[in-house]
Amino acid sequence: MVPVLFFGAALGALGGAVGVIATRNPFYGVLALIVHLVSLAVLFLLLSAAFLAAAQVVVYAGAVIVLYVFVVAYIGGGEESAWEPIPGQRLLAPLLGLALLVELAIAVLASSLLALGTDGPDVGPGFGDPASIGTLLLEKFLIPFEASSILLLLAAVGAVVLAGRRRDGDAGTPSERFAREERPPSGDSSPTQHRRVASEEGVPVAPSRGTTS
Amino acid sequence: MSIEWYIVLSSLLFATGAVGILIRRSPVVILLCLELMLNAGNLALIAFSRMLGNEEGQVFALVVMVVAACEVVVGLGLIVAIFRRRLPLDVDALRELRG
Amino acid sequence: MSATSWAWLVLLLPLLGSLVVSLGFRAIPARAAGVLGTASVGLAFAAAVAVLVSLLGEEPEARHHASSLYEYASAGGLEVELGIYVDQLSTLMILVVSGVSTLIHLYSLGYMRSDEGYHRFFSYLNFFVFSMLLLVLAGNFVLLIVGWAFVGFASYALISFWYRRTTATRAGMKAFVINVVGDIGLVLAAFLIFQQLGSFEYGAVFERAPEAFERGEWTVTAICLLLLLGAFAKSAQIPFHTWLPDAMEGPTPVSSLIHAATMVTAGVYLIARTNVLFYLAPTAADIAAFAGLATLLVAGTIALAMTDLKRAIAYSTMSQIGYMIMGVAIGAYSAGLFHLMTHAFFKALLFMTAGSIISAMANRQDIDRMSGFWRAMRFTSIMFVIGGLALAAFPLTSGFFSKDSILAFAEARGGIYFWMAIGGYVGALLTALYTFRLIFRVLPGKPCAEAQHLIDTGELYHGEPQNPASGEREDTEVGFPGAEHQIAEHSKPMAVAMAALAAGALLAGLVQVPGVTNVLFGFLEPAFHDSPLAAIHPSVAHEWRGLAIGAVISVGGIGLAWLLWGARPQLPAAFRARLRPVYLLAVDKWYFDEAIDLLVVRPALAIGRFADRSFERLVVDGIVSGTAETVRGAGGIVRLVQSGFVRGYALLVIAGFAGLALYFLIVSQ
Numbered sequence: 018m019v020p021v022l023f024f025g026a027a028l029g030a031l032g033g034a035v036g037v038i039a040t041r042n043p044f045y046g047v048l049a050l051i052v053h054l055v056s057l058a059v060l061f062l063l064l065s066a067a068f069l070a071a072a073q074v075v076v077y078a079g080a081v082i083v084l085y086v087f088v089v090a091y092i093g094g095g096e097e098s099a100w101e102p103i104p105g106q107r108l109l110a111p112l113l114g115l116a117l118l119v120e121l122a123i124a125v126l127a128s129s130l131l132a133l134g135t136d137g138p139d140v141g142p143g144f145g146d147p148a149s150i151g152t153l154l155l156e157k158f159l160i161p162f163e164a165s166s167i168l169l170l171l172a173a174v175g176a177v178v179l180a181g182r183r184r185d186g187d188a189g190t191p192s193e194r195f196a197r198e199e200r201p202p203s204g205d206s207s208p209t210q211h212r213r214v215a216s217e218e219g220v221p222v223a224p225s226r227g228t229t230s
Numbered sequence: 231m232s233i234e235w236y237i238v239l240s241s242l243l244f245a246t247g248a249v250g251i252l253i254r255r256s257p258v259v260i261l262l263c264l265e266l267m268l269n270a271g272n273l274a275l276i277a278f279s280r281m282l283g284n285e286e287g288q289v290f291a292l293v294v295m296v297v298a299a300c301e302v303v304v305g306l307g308l309i310v311a312i313f314r315r316r317l318p319l320d321v322d323a324l325r326e327l328r329g
Numbered sequence: 330m331s332a333t334s335w336a337w338l339v340l341l342l343p344l345l346g347s348l349v350v351s352l353g354f355r356a357i358p359a360r361a362a363g364v365l366g367t368a369s370v371g372l373a374f375a376a377a378v379a380v381l382v383s384l385l386g387e388e389p390e391a392r393h394h395a396s397s398l399y400e401y402a403s404a405g406g407l408e409v410e411l412g413i414y415v416d417q418l419s420t421l422m423i424l425v426v427s428g429v430s431t432l433i434h435l436y437s438l439g440y441m442r443s444d445e446g447y448h449r450f451f452s453y454l455n456f457f458v459f460s461m462l463l464l465v466l467a468g469n470f471v472l473l474i475v476g477w478a479f480v481g482f483a484s485y486a487l488i489s490f491w492y493r494r495t496t497a498t499r500a501g502m503k504a505f506v507i508n509v510v511g512d513i514g515l516v517l518a519a520f521l522i523f524q525q526l527g528s529f530e531y532g533a534v535f536e537r538a539p540e541a542f543e544r545g546e547w548t549v550t551a552i553c554l555l556l557l558l559g560a561f562a563k564s565a566q567i568p569f570h571t572w573l574p575d576a577m578e579g580p581t582p583v584s585s586l587i588h589a590a591t592m593v594t595a596g597v598y599l600i601a602r603t604n605v606l607f608y609l610a611p612t613a614a615d616i617a618a619f620a621g622l623a624t625l626l627v628a629g630t631i632a633l634a635m636t637d638l639k640r641a642i643a644y645s646t647m648s649q650i651g652y653m654i655m656g657v658a659i660g661a662y663s664a665g666l667f668h669l670m671t672h673a674f675f676k677a678l679l680f681m682t683a684g685s686i687i688s689a690m691a692n693r694q695d696i697d698r699m700s701g702f703w704r705a706m707r708f709t710s711i712m713f714v715i716g717g718l719a720l721a722a723f724p725l726t727s728g729f730f731s732k733d734s735i736l737a738f739a740e741a742r743g744g745i746y747f748w749m750a751i752g753g754y755v756g757a758l759l760t761a762l763y764t765f766r767l768i769f770r771v772l773p774g775k776p777c778a779e780a781q782h783l784i785d786t787g788e789l790y791h792g793e794p795q796n797p798a799s800g801e802r803e804d805t806e807v808g809f810p811g812a813e814h815q816i817a818e819h820s821k822p823m824a825v826a827m828a829a830l831a832a833g834a835l836l837a838g839l840v841q842v843p844g845v846t847n848v849l850f851g852f853l854e855p856a857f858h859d860s861p862l863a864a865i866h867p868s869v870a871h872e873w874r875g876l877a878i879g880a881v882i883s884v885g886g887i888g889l890a891w892l893l894w895g896a897r898p899q900l901p902a903a904f905r906a907r908l909r910p911v912y913l914l915a916v917d918k919w920y921f922d923e924a925i926d927l928l929v930v931r932p933a934l935a936i937g938r939f940a941d942r943s944f945e946r947l948v949v950d951g952i953v954s955g956t957a958e959t960v961r962g963a964g965g966i967v968r969l970v971q972s973g974f975v976r977g978y979a980l981l982v983i984a985g986f987a988g989l990a991l992y993f994l995i996v997s998q
């Protein structure tokens with residue numbers, strides 16, 4: 018039973034991985050990733066990591082993939098050009114991947130770590146439980162736990178800032194933006210003119226122009 | 231299935247992810263391949279945690295998941311920003327930082 | 330205060346003056362700078378007098394002191410101290426140097442008044458005085474070389490003072506290069522002395538030398554010959570004399586201080602100081618004596634043909650230094666130094682009067698254009714005559730006693746030196762001739778245009794500023810002489826200085842009248858008591874005989890000069906026509922410049938060009954540029970890594986990781 022599950026999940030994971038790197042359309046890539054992630058969740062279960070399997074599905078297949086889907090929907094599926102500007106990249110990449118695989122395999126298979134050849138020690142049914150993981154998180158690994166929450170906060174703020182709504186003044190390359198700053202803003206809707214006119218009339222002025230996106 | 235199998239599988243997935251980064255040009259796809267590599271690492275961690283009978287490896291893998299999520303968030307934010315500025319979404323075209 | 334403390338003060342004051350004037354040149358007004366410079370040297374003279382007084386209060390045999398400020402090198406048997414040596418010789422020198430310098434500073438207060446580089450002048454002049462004092466007060470060969478080099482620099486700076494004149498800068502370079510050649514000799518001599526005797530200090534060297542060397546041994550002869558190289562270059566003796574006439578490009582006070590009274594006497598001082606070594610190397614001493622004699626005669630002949638007033642006086646200096654060199658080389662140390670002192674007075678005076686006359690001539694120095702100044706500038710003319718009389722050794726002037734004391738010694742020593750004395754008397758005749766040639770050309774007769782202008786209006790003739798040697802037009806900004814010229818009649822400081830020197834020129838001989846007074850020799854002799862030569866004393870009768878011969882020659886020479894240039898002015902032209910080759914030889918300065926150019930300058934330049942083409946371009950440039958090109962090439966290759974492609978970087982990362990993993994796999998087997 019276990020081998021069947023294992024090989025099934027392994028094939029799913031591999032297939033998903035190959036799908037991600039091979040498909041032209043990024044949307045299909047995202048779908049392949051979903052397959053890969055779910056297969057990995059199965060493998061986690063086989064390794065008695067129940068909580069992590071659940072977290073994998075919820076966090077990854079749930080949140081992260083949704084994020085990807087939204088972004089790919091926003092961007093659209095662009096075709097990549099076939100011409101390779103870096104000489105030798107298309108040749109070296111698979112070779113290096115192969116080399117990496119072989120080395121790691123040798124490292125594992127020829128290792129003198131005998132425990133690798135076993136199924137691992139007998140663990141009780143509570144291994145990998147949310148309770149035990151939670152205990153560890155709140156006792157032994159409290160600081161990493163707190164630190165990762167701060168990291169999440171930073172990431173969220175950073176993403177908002179990066180992808181935030183742009184004003185017209187942010188469009189174009191840096192040199193175009195700089196050139197634009199040199200010339201005084203033209204047109205009736207320039208802030209200073211607006212302000213001048215407004216102050217003459219005694220009308221309070223809005224601090225920013227939120228009209229364009 | 232002994233632990234070896236899981237580790238070898240993990241290496242295979244990792245190598246696949248690496249090759250993907252090297253040959254794809256779209257930033258989104260590169261991020262996806264990055265996910266592959268991270269998950270391969272997670273798999274290895276959990277396999278070793280099983281081998282040692284110690285749950286600390288699983289906590290490690292959990293934190294890796296958190297980090298991966300943050301990284302994806304920021305990376306996708308960057309991609310959106312690039313798209314908004316009408317720059318080509320091609321890592322080979324974005325090469326102004328060169329010597 | 331002890332003698333050495335006063336001596337340190339003597340050294341310190343001009344240095345301070347130089348520093349204050351040079352660093353404060355923006356803050357200090359022009360007049361004050363000059364007064365400051367003069368005061369610092371004047372105070373140094375006062376301190377020198379204090380040294381003398383202090384020495385006189387001691388026993389004659391005990392009048393030598395060494396004093397050191399600190400040790401600046403002590404390594405492997407080499408000990409060098411910042412030390413001075415005060416004895417009768419150095420005391421005389423500092424008195425002469427500081428005294429004459431004070432008077433020349435005073436003269437410069439007036440003469441350089443309208444020059445834009447006034448501060449720079451006084452700063453350099455003070456620095457020169459400091460260097461010369463350092464040279465004569467040094468207590469070891471290292472400090473001597475330091476002073477020697479500083480003096481050379483100061484001379485260069487002052488000769489090229491009017492630096493916008495190409496002729497002046499070229500002359501400065503020529504003087505400096507020839508001086509450096511002499512410096513090489515001096516430095517090599519110092520090295521040899523250290524190697525043979527193990528010390529640089531005067532006391533130690535002169536004590537050990539008689540034991541370490543046999544008389545006539547080649548080592549000590551080599552040392553002395555190298556010392557002579559330095560002495561001849563500095564004192565402008567043949568064949569290193571070619572820089573001195575060109576050095577007349579400097580302002581007149583410079584010529585009078587450096588190239589008459591002080592720097593050119595450094596060689597004489599050197600030989601007198603190292604008399605112990607020269608006694609041990611009679612060959613070298615004889616070579617020096619012959620060189621002095623040759624210079625004396627050759628320079629005398631050239632001076633007869635010169636038409637530039639300052640250059641004629643320069644050749645006269647060369648000739649008189651020849652006397653001094655001859656004197657100290659044959660052992661007449663006190664006599665040579667006596668002549669040094671009197672020469673300082675009358676030569677400085679002569680240059681000062683020349684400066685006055687040149688100012689009246691609107692900076693032209695050609696005696697063919699000068700005449701009748703007796704009527705136009707009475708004071709200057711009287712000073713000129715006094716100086717000339719002293720130079721020509723007219724009876725009872727200072728030059729009379731000093732020059733003949735050297736010649737009397739030479740006679741008394743006998744042998745070959747007797748013939749040197751004869752040569753000296755011939756030179757004395759030449760001296761009288763060329764001196765009074767100048768006087769009789771410039772002073773009597775119908776006043777020239779400039780002199781007439783002075784007589785009529787009482788003001789100086791104003792000519793266009795031009796280079797006296799080449800006739801090029803100039804302006805009067807900084808780097809060129811100032812707009813106004815000063816003559817002694819109009820400038821108090823100049824007149825006072827000249828009067829003081831005239832008094833010295835007339836009366837200084839009285840300190841050493843044979844058989845009557847023995848002030849100078851009595852003071853100096855204990856400094857040379859180690860030398861057997863100094864024991865030779867011509868008898869009083871011999872001396873008076875010598876004086877009588879000298880008097881006859883001098884008066885006869887003056888009379889002959891009157892005949893040729895006063896009474897029958899057509900005679901010199903006739904002589905020139907009849908003896909044309911001789912005249913050409915004299916007026917072309919015996920072709921020394923041309924010979925040096927052919928033998929030294931051209932080969933050196935050729936070697937330089939060859940070295941540039943072969944070694945410099947191929948090897949040195951090759952190595953330097955080659956290194957640069959290699960680095961640039963390597964950089965270019967490494968640059969390729971920074972392609973800007975993210976995927977390329979990722980490839981490198983993964984490749985590196987794969988390599989590392991491989992390494993660890995292998996190592997762990």
